Amino acid sequence: xxxxxxxxxxxxxxxxxxxxxxxxxxxxxxxxxxxxxxxxxxxxxxxxxxxxxxxxxxxxxxxxxxxxxxxxxxxxxxxxxxxxxxxxxxxxxxxxxxxxxxxxxxxxxxxxxxxxxxxxxxxxxxxxxxxxxxxxxxxxxxxxxxxxxxxxxxxxxxxxxxxxxxxxxxxxxxxxxxxxxxxxxxxxxxxxxxxxxxxxxxxxxxxxxxxxxxxxxxxxxxxxxxxxxxxxxxxxxxxxxxxxxxxxxxxxxxxxxxxxxxxxxxxxxxxxxxxxxxxxxxxxxxxxxxxxxxxxxxxxxxxxxxxxxxxxxxxxxxxxxxxxxxxxxxxxxxxxxxxxxxxxxxxxxxxxxxxxxxxxxxxxxxxxxxxxxxxxxxxxxxxxxxxxxxxxxxxxxxxxxxxxxxxxxxxxxxxxxxxxxxxxxxxxxxxxxxxxxxxxxxxxxxxxxxxxxxxxxxxxxxxxxxx
Amino acid sequence: xxxxxxxxxxxxxxxxxxxxxxxxxxxxxxxxxxxxxxxxxxxxxxxxxxxxxxxxxxxxxxxxxxxxxxxxxxxxxxxxxxxxxxxxxxxxxxxxxxxxxxxxxxxxxxxxxxxxxxxxxxxxxxxxxxxxxxxxxxxxxxxxxxxxxxxxxxxxxxxxxxxxxxxxxxxxxxxxxxxxxxxxxxxxxxxxxxxxxxxxxxxxxxxxxxxxxxxxxxxxxxxxxxxxxxxxxxxxxxxxxxxxxxxxxxxxxxxxxxxxxxxxxxxxxxxxxxxxxxxxxxxxxxxxxxxxxxxxxxxxxxxxxxxxxxxxxxxxxxxxxxxxxxxxxxxxxxxxxxxxxxxxxxxxxxxxxxxxxxxxxxxxxxxxxxxxxxxxxxxxxxxxxxxxxxxxxxxxxxxxxxxxxxxxxxxxxxxxxxxxxxxxxxxxxxxxxxxxxxxxxxxxxxxxxxxxxxxxxxxxx
Numbered sequence: 020x021x022x023x024x025x026x027x028x029x030x031x032x033x034x035x036x037x038x039x040x041x042x043x044x045x046x047x048x049x050x051x052x053x054x055x056x057x058x059x060x061x062x063x064x065x066x067x068x069x070x071x072x073x074x075x076x077x078x079x080x081x082x083x084x085x086x087x088x089x090x091x092x093x094x095x096x097x098x099x100x101x102x103x104x105x106x107x108x109x110x111x112x113x114x115x116x117x118x119x120x121x122x123x124x125x126x127x128x129x130x131x132x133x134x135x136x137x138x139x140x141x142x143x144x145x146x147x148x149x150x151x152x153x154x155x156x157x158x159x160x161x162x163x164x165x166x167x168x169x170x171x172x173x174x175x176x177x178x179x180x181x182x183x184x185x186x187x188x189x190x191x192x193x194x195x196x197x198x199x200x201x202x203x204x205x206x207x208x209x210x211x212x213x214x215x216x217x218x219x220x221x222x223x224x225x226x227x228x229x230x231x232x233x234x235x236x237x238x239x240x241x242x243x244x245x246x247x248x249x250x251x252x253x254x255x256x257x258x259x260x261x262x263x264x265x266x267x268x269x270x271x272x273x274x275x276x277x278x279x280x281x282x283x284x285x286x287x288x289x290x291x292x293x294x295x296x297x298x299x300x301x302x303x304x305x306x307x308x309x310x311x312x313x314x315x316x317x318x319x320x321x322x323x324x325x326x327x328x329x330x331x332x333x334x335x336x337x338x339x340x341x342x343x344x345x346x347x348x349x350x351x352x353x354x355x356x357x358x359x360x361x362x363x364x365x366x367x368x369x370x371x372x373x374x375x376x377x378x379x380x381x382x383x384x385x386x387x388x389x390x391x392x393x394x395x396x397x398x399x400x401x402x403x404x405x406x407x408x409x410x411x412x413x414x415x416x417x418x419x420x421x422x423x424x425x426x427x428x429x430x431x432x433x434x435x436x437x438x439x440x441x442x443x444x445x446x447x448x449x450x451x452x453x454x455x456x457x458x459x460x461x462x463x464x465x466x467x468x469x470x471x472x473x474x475x476x477x478x479x480x481x482x483x484x485x486x
Numbered sequence: 487x488x489x490x491x492x493x494x495x496x497x498x499x500x501x502x503x504x505x506x507x508x509x510x511x512x513x514x515x516x517x518x519x520x521x522x523x524x525x526x527x528x529x530x531x532x533x534x535x536x537x538x539x540x541x542x543x544x545x546x547x548x549x550x551x552x553x554x555x556x557x558x559x560x561x562x563x564x565x566x567x568x569x570x571x572x573x574x575x576x577x578x579x580x581x582x583x584x585x586x587x588x589x590x591x592x593x594x595x596x597x598x599x600x601x602x603x604x605x606x607x608x609x610x611x612x613x614x615x616x617x618x619x620x621x622x623x624x625x626x627x628x629x630x631x632x633x634x635x636x637x638x639x640x641x642x643x644x645x646x647x648x649x650x651x652x653x654x655x656x657x658x659x660x661x662x663x664x665x666x667x668x669x670x671x672x673x674x675x676x677x678x679x680x681x682x683x684x685x686x687x688x689x690x691x692x693x694x695x696x697x698x699x700x701x702x703x704x705x706x707x708x709x710x711x712x713x714x715x716x717x718x719x720x721x722x723x724x725x726x727x728x729x730x731x732x733x734x735x736x737x738x739x740x741x742x743x744x745x746x747x748x749x750x751x752x753x754x755x756x757x758x759x760x761x762x763x764x765x766x767x768x769x770x771x772x773x774x775x776x777x778x779x780x781x782x783x784x785x786x787x788x789x790x791x792x793x794x795x796x797x798x799x800x801x802x803x804x805x806x807x808x809x810x811x812x813x814x815x816x817x818x819x820x821x822x823x824x825x826x827x828x829x830x831x832x833x834x835x836x837x838x839x840x841x842x843x844x845x846x847x848x849x850x851x852x853x854x855x856x857x858x859x860x861x862x863x864x865x866x867x868x869x870x871x872x873x874x875x876x877x878x879x880x881x882x883x884x885x886x887x888x889x890x891x892x893x894x895x896x897x898x899x900x901x902x903x904x905x906x907x908x909x910x911x912x913x914x915x916x917x918x919x920x921x922x923x924x925x926x927x928x929x930x931x932x933x934x935x936x937x938x939x940x941x942x943x944x945x946x947x
Binding site: 053056057060061062063064065066067068069070077078079080081082083084085086087088097100101104105142143146164165167201202203207208209210211240248251252253279282283284286362364398399400401403404405406408410411412429430431432434435436480481482483484485486 | 526529530531532533534535536537538539542550551552553554555556557558567570571574575577578579580617639640642643677684685686723726727728756757758760835836837871872874875876878879880881882883885886887903904905906907908909943944945946947
């Protein structure tokens with residue numbers, strides 16, 4: 020993308036005022052979104068993101084400067100801006116200048132298979148995929164008033180080079196299909212969505228059952244359109260596998276990122292090596308699973324990514340650590356420095372994060388409960404890492420009475436405090452399932468996988484409707 | 487910042503190319519610089535300086551749209567982006583029978599009225615304040631927040647930011663519009679700790695003039711953030727039940743941002759607005775008046791023209807509870823035969839949409855204290871969290887994680903946390919029983935007073 024000679028000049032310029040570390044991140048990204056509304060193409064949007072970010076460290080202080088100008092002049096100018104951003108140091112004089120080390124390419128096995136790039140794949144086929152979703156949804160139910168299917172593709176090419184000799188180039192491809200349906204019946208409205216995505220290229224669409232994807236969205240909306248509201252109050256909750264893992268992502272994962280830990284803005288500070296969950300809980304953040312939505316070859320700091328055991332049999336074993344986080348906390352980097360694009364400095368972020376499979380069955384978990392909630396499908400959520408307070412929506416829930424599912428309910432929100440909820444996971448199921456998602460945080464919106472087998476939590480506050 | 491003449495020449499060259507292709511074009515260009523600074527434990531935690539250019543084409547071919555954007559403003563790259571947008575328009579034409587009637591074929595906006603730049607939206611103050619002073623402001627924000635009380639254990643999220651940007655709209659019907667903006671903003675979110683308990687709260691600010699930003703102003707923001715988090719200490723869950731609820735003006739302003747899409751003609755046409763059948767019908771209590779106002783004194787969302795280059799004007803959306811208008815751009819005004827409200831929004835990287843300039847929910851006559859004392863027991867909501875997950879746009883129902891206070895007979899009894907307030911947007915709007923005379927601060931493009939809602943579901947212990 021950029022020659023080593025030019026990168027060397029950029030790093031030299033970034034280090035000229037006494038920074039201890041300098042890094043250049045260059046990106047060239049193609050992204051495409053195609054959509055249908057009212058059974059007609061509604062969206063055809065293609066874009067090219069091209070730019071660079073220069074980052075320097077002065078001790079534990081970080082400066083980040085971005086530019087669209089990828090010429091040598093533009094990059095050196097950005098580097099000088101970064102170098103000059105520490106005026107008190109620059110004016111004091113007498114700083115020791117760090118010499119950049121010779122570049123040594125980061126070695127990694129290319130475990131992800133890529134084929135047809137988005138601009139190479141026949142657009143007629145994409146249109147047919149979109150229309151398959153539209154037609155299937157409309158045929159599934161006469162209540163359907165709108166169908167909005169979309170196909171989103173992205174090819175990101177990156178280069179990371181730094182003054183410690185790191186030189187890493189990589190390509191990441193993402194493909195995703197999303198459908199949202201709106202239903203109306205007897206004055207009631209409901210909507211639901213379904214999606215699937217992978218780290219891969221456009222030929223992956225051939226393996227997607229678009230009809231099934233659309234049908235699953237319609238079926239969920241149909242189930243809920245005349246359903247009662249969820250009960251309100253604290254109760255035991257069984258959370259099913261797959262996107263149910265968003266509870267771990269929100270309740271605990273963000274609090275384990277050194278972005279929060281280093282600022283003492285996490286309830287998991289000072290907990291390393293201590294018991295923070297029941298023995299049945301082992302949690303992993305793994306960037307190395309082939310062609311999986313949250314995987315990487317190298318992270319956005321040029322480090323080969325890893326599989327990181329976060330919690331083992333209830334004991335906290337590792338945080339999620341990026342370069343600056345490592346410097347600030349002393350914990351080893353985990354290959355988790357990530358960013359949405361060159362406009363963001365990297366931060367410690369999750370990759371494919373999940374609770375490992377256990378020994379219990381979903382049926383037994385439900386049988387245990389006299390009065391509670393079964394959260395079959397989860398929506399999004401959020402957390403305040405400083406307090407650990409999280410919330411997330413249940414998009415398909417069922418009331419459990421005397422060990423049996425008695426009726427579907429809508430409008431359930433689950434809230435709680437991460438560290439307390441973690442301690443209340445009493446059973447973990449056998450069937451692990453992963454699901455793609457997007458995670459928004461300090462370094463932008465990035466693809467992350469959440470996952471888990473079914474789990475039973477002894478008590479969560481369910482925000483349904485009070486009577 | 488940018489050579490506007492060269493940009494217009496590049497546009498003209500591509501306009502000529504488009505003419506040969508039988509296409510019409512609209513080009514949006516955004517050029518900007520921004521600086522974000524934050525301090526943690528007295529150290530410079532963030533110094534992010536960014537510069538960006540984006541150009542986004544919207545191409546119309548036989549009344550069908552295609553889009554492409556690029557981050558290069560060089561003529562060759564703009565030509566490439568135009569060609570891609572043209573291809574996208576060809577793609578989008580698939581499956582359509584071309585109907586050139588007014589209601590089907592999309593047309594570019596045209597007007598003989600020349601829009602002028604709003605001189606109040608920009609100034610040269612950012613260049614007149616030194617980097618040292620800006621870093622000092624970021625540090626002051628953290629230091630002053632922490633110094634309010636020994637129970638403020640940390641300020642994990644604080645920021646001082648500045649940006650200068652320039653926005654152009656060109657189209658092949660002769661529209662040429664340009665606006666510059668400057669913005670100075672910041673926030674402080676701090677943790678208050680007492681024993682094992684920790685609570686977080688914050689405050690933000692927005693202004694356009696860096697020179698006028700006094701230290702006292704930053705101190706006030708810091709103090710407000712700290713006091714808000716301290717007020718939350720000792721909070722407990724309320725009992726589950728239905729309560730009269732007063733929603734703080736900051737939270738109401740955030741809610742307006744969440745539900746605003748319901749008043750877009752695009753949502754009506756796509757059947758995703760819960761109010762799509764309700765024009766000229768009551769959808770809220772008589773106390774509710776909502777307008778989109780592009781000329782609020784000091785408004786964050788002020789604009790003289792929209793993203794199509796059309797002159798912006800005030801639109802009354804709800805009057806005394808009755809839905810009076812949808813917001814439209816030129817496309818949906820034609821499609822649904824509605825008045826054109828000049829509410830087009832588009833970034834260079836997105837497709838044409840509809841959105842407000844500033845939502846303004848009109849103030850009432852009661853004080854906040856009067857609203858809190860109206861019923862024997864009232865829950866005062868100071869924070870809703872999780873808007874994206876707790877709001878179901880398709881049905882208009884919500885269940886938000888909440889924090890607040892319990893008030894009895896007009897007196898604050900205790901802080902509340904760990905509860906969910908649930909209901910529907912219809913229920914909330916129809917249930918408005920009081921509107922305060924104070925308005926939220928101008929930190930976003932939504933402005934609102936406090937609202938008293940007769941009854942909402944509260945899920946606690």
